[in-house]
Each structure stands twice: as structure tokens, then as C-alpha cells.
Amino acid sequence: MTEPNIGDNSGLAERSYRVRRNAIRMAEVHGQGYIAQALGVADVLSVAYFHSMQVRPIQPEWEERDRFLLSVGHYGIAHYAVLTEAGYLPEEELITYGLDNSRLPMSGMTSYTPGAEMSGGSIGLGLPMAVGMGLGLKRKKSSSFVYTLMGDGEMAEGPTWEAAIAAARYKLDNIIAIVDFNAIQADGPSQTVMSTEPLVDKFEAFGFYVQRVDGNDLSKLIEAFDNAREHSEPKPRIIICDTKLGCGVNFLENREKSHFVRLDAEEWKQAYVALESGRKS
Amino acid sequence: MSQLTKTKDEAVTPKKPAGPAIIASSVDEGHRTQMAPFGHKLVELAKTNEAIVGMSADLAKYTDIHIFAEAYPDRFYQMGMSEQMMMTAAGGLAKEGFIPFATTYATFASRRGYDFISQAIAEQDGNVKIVGGLPGLTTGYGPSHQSTDDIAIFRAMPNLTVIDPCDALEIEQMVEAVVDYDGPVYMRMLRGAVPLILDEYDYQFELGKAKMLRGGRDVLIIATGFMTMRALDVAKKLAADSVDVAVLHVPTIKPLDEVTIAREASKSGRLVVVAENHTSVGGLGEAVAGTLMRASVFPAFRQISLPDKFLNAGSLELLQDQYGISTRAMTRSIKNWL
Numbered sequence: 001m002t003e004p005n006i007g008d009n010s011g012l013a014e015r016s017y018r019v020r021r022n023a024i025r026m027a028e029v030h031g032q033g034y035i036a037q038a039l040g041v042a043d044v045l046s047v048a049y050f051h052s053m054q055v056r057p058i059q060p061e062w063e064e065r066d067r068f069l070l071s072v073g074h075y076g077i078a079h080y081a082v083l084t085e086a087g088y089l090p091e092e093e094l095i096t097y098g099l100d101n102s103r104l105p106m107s108g109m110t111s112y113t114p115g116a117e118m119s120g121g122s123i124g125l126g127l128p129m130a131v132g133m134g135l136g137l138k139r140k141k142s143s144s145f146v147y148t149l150m151g152d153g154e155m156a157e158g159p160t161w162e163a164a165i166a167a168a169r170y171k172l173d174n175i176i177a178i179v180d181f182n183a184i185q186a187d188g189p190s191q192t193v194m195s196t197e198p199l200v201d202k203f204e205a206f207g208f209y210v211q212r213v214d215g216n217d218l219s220k221l222i223e224a225f226d227n228a229r230e231h232s233e234p235k236p237r238i239i240i241c242d243t244k245l246g247c248g249v250n251f252l253e254n255r256e257k258s259h260f261v262r263l264d265a266e267e268w269k270q271a272y273v274a275l276e277s278g279r280k281s
Numbered sequence: 282m283s284q285l286t287k288t289k290d291e292a293v294t295p296k297k298p299a300g301p302a303i304i305a306s307s308v309d310e311g312h313r314t315q316m317a318p319f320g321h322k323l324v325e326l327a328k329t330n331e332a333i334v335g336m337s338a339d340l341a342k343y344t345d346i347h348i349f350a351e352a353y354p355d356r357f358y359q360m361g362m363s364e365q366m367m368m369t370a371a372g373g374l375a376k377e378g379f380i381p382f383a384t385t386y387a388t389f390a391s392r393r394g395y396d397f398i399s400q401a402i403a404e405q406d407g408n409v410k411i412v413g414g415l416p417g418l419t420t421g422y423g424p425s426h427q428s429t430d431d432i433a434i435f436r437a438m439p440n441l442t443v444i445d446p447c448d449a450l451e452i453e454q455m456v457e458a459v460v461d462y463d464g465p466v467y468m469r470m471l472r473g474a475v476p477l478i479l480d481e482y483d484y485q486f487e488l489g490k491a492k493m494l495r496g497g498r499d500v501l502i503i504a505t506g507f508m509t510m511r512a513l514d515v516a517k518k519l520a521a522d523s524v525d526v527a528v529l530h531v532p533t534i535k536p537l538d539e540v541t542i543a544r545e546a547s548k549s550g551r552l553v554v555v556a557e558n559h560t561s562v563g564g565l566g567e568a569v570a571g572t573l574m575r576a577s578v579f580p581a582f583r584q585i586s587l588p589d590k591f592l593n594a595g596s597l598e599l600l601q602d603q604y605g606i607s608t609r610a611m612t613r614s615i616k617n618w619l
Binding site: 136139169 | 334356358360363366369370371372373374375376377378379381396397399400401404405409571
């Protein structure tokens with residue numbers, strides 16, 4: 001759990017709402033972007049950052065923190081949204097997203113952003129990096145976890161599976177891998193581009209403790225993250241989260257092409273209204 | 282089926298077996314050797330430096346890191362045949378404060394590992410030491426194992442230091458130096474019985490420094506890796522023909538010691554020959570040429586290097602001679618150029 005000295009203690013639904021609002025602010029700057037993914041994964045990130053992980057946003061390098069590796073670099077927009085909500089970044093900085101000299105580049109990089117622990121973007125680096133950090137943390141006898149957020153398209157990357165083999169071989173029960181399964185990738189529906197199912201069976205066969213949940217159901221997510229931390233077998237953990245692209249903004253949820261969304265100025269205004277209407281008070 | 286196609290039997294029945302196309306030694310006749318300098322030095326350093334850890338992608342025995350693995354089994358990670366994952370995991374270990382030595386063959390590190398080294402190590406300035414065995418043409422296995430292009434590949438990577446050591450003494454000094462240096466390094470590595478040459482030259486490796494090993498009025502050989510051993514042998518041979526050869530040893534190819542190279546090449550009247558165990562494309566030769574152009578130094582310039590092609594399989598001695606990097610071939614080339 002995030003230490004109580006940062007941010008406020010609002011409920012997770014409100015956190016998710018604000019993470020989504022932060023993401024829309026960033027996408028609006030450019031009129032386009034990976035906003036659908038950010039809205040889809042907001043609940044997962046809220047539960048990770050505000051329920052599950054031990055972090056100190058005012059001290060991003062705190063040795064005992066849980067690590068978070070953003071493998072899907074283009075989810076930078078989602079990551080900055082949650083980092084801002086957690087207090088790593090000031091809200092005023094959101095509107096610099098993707099602009100020259102900003103600390104918030106389009107693709108997440110560790111050298112740019114406080115709280116960003118890896119340079120992702122070249123898809124398939126997250127789980128291998130988690131293996132190295134997991135090994136390192138074990139050597140240091142640390143009880144920290146390494147979380148890594150991957151996409152479902154990423155399941156076609158070979159190094160992901162090389163790392164899955166190694167994570168099980170070295171009993172890296174300090175890895176909590178997350179797959180944002182939104183079923184869309186750059187060239188179309190992910191299971192048409194390259195079928196990677198059945199993912200649960202595959203990761204179980206590779207020696208993981210596997211859970212698959214509705215990635216937009218906060219209570220299910222809380223349960224899954226708790227299970228992942230507390231599970232007793234010495235296995236790496238993975239949570240496959242089925243998420244809805246554009247979640248929280250109805251006209252984006254129903255859009256056909258949502259990997260990279262372009263909207264006009266009026267539609268961005270409507271996005272805030274749509275998001276607000278679903279806000280749970 | 283074309284009539285020109287040989288039958289299987291015709292193709293594989295030479296009268297006399299050719300030389301062994303296996304992992305061969307880098308030692309030329311007449312030189313002393315030292316066993317496994319990398320492995321032994323790493324063990325020694327690890328005694329006082331807890332951060333050092335070892336990794337291999339199923340080539341521990343063939344990179345000499347097996348000696349470290351035997352001495353410190355709990356500090357050695359066998360990663361299996363997964364070079365991409367090993368490099369990325371090495372980046373992860375570095376993030377946690379360790380100094381991983383990630384070992385494989387040079388060809389697999391460079392060609393297969395490139396993106397992973399670039400993004401998980403170099404871009405983040407990770408303190409990872411990448412060790413590439415079988416550098417250049419040191420095996421008769423053919424192009425899959427002949428790392429003729431690793432220097433060119435790694436020179437192009439920002440933040441990465443690139444080193445090609447000459448002998449056992451230099452390997453020991455280099456390993457110590459790279460542990461002291463906080464940043465990503467790619468090292469070519471010689472294994473097994475490694476020639477011992479530089480102890481006769483009062484030599485001390487310094488990261489980023491080229492060193493004059495002998496002076497000479499007629500030819501300046503700028504050499505790296507074990508080609509420095511050959512350059513010194515060539516110098517001795519040519520001395521008998523009254524040709525006076527200087528040898529400048531350049532173990533660190535990036536960052537390059539441009540000042541020393543330009544200074545030595547600007548001394549008038551010498552033919553400048555760059556010698557490397559690497560393709561003529563993108564290695565030390567072109568790095569030196571670029572340096573000299575930028576410094577407005579224009580000596581007569583030649584390259585001793587491997588050709589820009591996929592090399593044959595076969596016996597190593599024959600191949601090195603055929604492709605021009607043996608001592609004999611070098612001597613012949615330089616005589617022809619004078």
C-alpha cells in the first residue's frame with residue numbers, strides 16, 4: 001500500500017476517475033494518442049499503486065519500494081496519469097506530455113521521469129528486466145516485489161517466454177507480472193494478429209501462479225493483487241487483466257479503431273463530460 | 282535435379298581430413314601462454330567486491346566464466362540459451378546495484394543481443410560488463426560463430442565502451458579496470474590458453490588509452506586485440522629486412538584515443554597500417570581513418586582486416602592466412618606496400 005503520507009485516502013474508484021482525467025488532459029494536448037489504453041488500464045494501475053505496492057512518491061528511489069516496470073512504453077500516458085495522482089509529478093506538468101523538453105515523453109523512459117524504472121517501448125523487455133531485478137532483490141534479501149505491466153500483443157515476443165522460463169527456474173516469487181489484455185494491437189485484434197491464447201494454460205505450464213480477472217472490476221483486482229502478494233508457492237505471479245479500451249468514456253468504449261485515437265476539440269470536451277457522468281460519488 | 286549437383290558422397294569425401302573446424306586457440310607459435318586469465322581474475326576481484334555476479338547463456342565453459350561459477354556458485358546465473366533475456370536481466374541486476382558479467386560468444390552478443398543491450402543496458406547506462414568470446418576470426422565454424430562485425434555493431438551504440446584486449450596480462454588489467462568503471466562495457470575475450478605478450482613491454486592497460494609499444498621510422502602499425510601480438514611479430518620480422526616498424530596498441534576502440542592516434546600518425550614519413558581481427562567495415566580501421574581526416578592528418582594509409590563477406594568454414598590457420606590476418610600474410614602485405 002502506498003504510504004499514507006502521500007496523496008489522499010480517497011477510495012480507489014475516485015483514484016481511477018482521477019487517473020483517467022489526468023490521461024485525457026495529456027491526450028487532449030495532442031488531440032490524439034493512446035488514450036483508449038490509458039482509460040482501459042486505469043483501474044489496474046490504481047489498484048497497483050494505491051492498494052498493492054509499497055512506494056514513496058516523494059522518494060522514488062527508496063530502497064525498500066516495490067518496483068514497477070512499464071514494459072509497454074506507449075502506455076507512458078497511463079503511467080504518468082497514475083504517477084501524478086500518486087504525487088510523483090505535479091499536475092501542472094501533465095500538459096507538457098509529449099512536448100519538447102518535457103519529462104513526460106510519449107514512450108516511457110527511466111531517464112526522463114521520476115518513478116519510471118525502465119525504458120520500455122521496445123516491446124518484450126519488461127519480464128526479462130523483472131527477472132534481473134527479481135534475482136537482484138533476492139540476492140539483497142529484499143522483500144520488495146517487481147511489478148511489470150505488459151500488453152497482450154507483447155505475448156508474441158520471444159524474450160517474454162525466455163524470461164518466463166527463467167522466472168520459474170529461479171523461483172522468482174517476487175515478480176508480479178500484469179498483462180493488460182485489451183485485445184487490440186497496432187495491426188488489429190490481437191488474437192487475429194497473432195493468437196497467443198490460451199494464456200492461462202501457457203503461463204501455468206511455464207510454472208506461474210496465474211489469475212485472470214476483469215481488469216475494470218476494482219474488487220476483483222484487489223483480490224487478485226492480494227492473492228499475488230500472499231500466495232505461498234515459490235512461483236512467479238501473473239495477473240491477466242481483461243480490460244475494456246476506452247473504459248469510462250462511453251463513446252470511446254464503442255469505437256472500432258481504438259489503438260491510436262484521434263479526436264477533435266469538441267470531442268475532448270465530451271470525453272470529460274462522459275467520464276464525469278460515470279463518476280461514483 | 283541438375284546434373285551439376287554433387288551427390289552427397291562426392292561432396293564429403295576429401296582424401297585427407299581438413300583441419301579441425303572447432304574452437305581454436307588464438308596463440309601463435311613461439312609465445313608463452315596463461316590459462317583462463319578472465320575467469321581467474323574475476324574470481325580474485327569477487328573476493329573483495331560483493332557486487333560482482335556472473336551470467337552465461339549456456340557458454341560458461343567456453344568463455345572461462347565457469348571458473349567463477351565454480352568458485353561462487355550462488356553468484357553465478359546460468360540463463361540458458363537466451364541471450365536476449367540474459368542481456369535484459371543483466372540490466373535488471375545492474376539496476377539493483379550489482380555488476381553483472383554477461384558472457385556468450387561475441388557473435389550472439391552483438392547480432393542477437395543488440396536491441397536488448399541498447400535499451401536495457403546502454404540507454405540506461407547500466408553497469409553491465411558484456412563479454413564476447415570467439416572474437417573475429419577465431420573459429421573455423423563459419424559465419425554463425427565468426428564475429429567479424431561485433432566492433433562495428435557495438436561502436437554504433439551510444440554510452441557503450443568497446444574493448445578488444447591483446448593478451449592474458451591485458452585481460453587481467455582490463456577486467457579490474459572495468460569493475461572500477463561505472464558504466465556499460467563490451468569486451469572481446471580470449472579464453473583457454475591465452476598468449477602472454479605485453480609483460481615484456483612494461484604494459485599497463487588504461488581505459489580509453491592507446492599505448493606505444495615500440496617506435497619505428499618506416500611503418501606505424503595501429504593494432505587492436507591479438508593483432509597487436511602479430512604486429513609485434515611482424516615488426517621483428519621486418520627488422521631483419523631493415524624496415525623499422527612502430528606499434529601503437531589500441532585496446533579501447535570506443536572511446537578512441539584520438540589524440541594519441543593523430544599525434545603518432547602525423548609523424549612524417551611513416552606508412553600507417555591499421556590491423557584488426559574484424560571486417561574492414563566499421564572497425565578500428567575506419568575509426569582511425571575518420572580520426573585522421575578530422576585532424577587533417579593524411580598519411581599513406583592501409584588496412585589489414587577481414588574482408589566484407591561471410592567467411593568460409595575450415596581450419597583456422599588456413600583461414601587467417603587466406604584472409605590476410607596471419608603474421609605471414611601481414612608481413613607480405615606490408616612489404617608490398619612499402
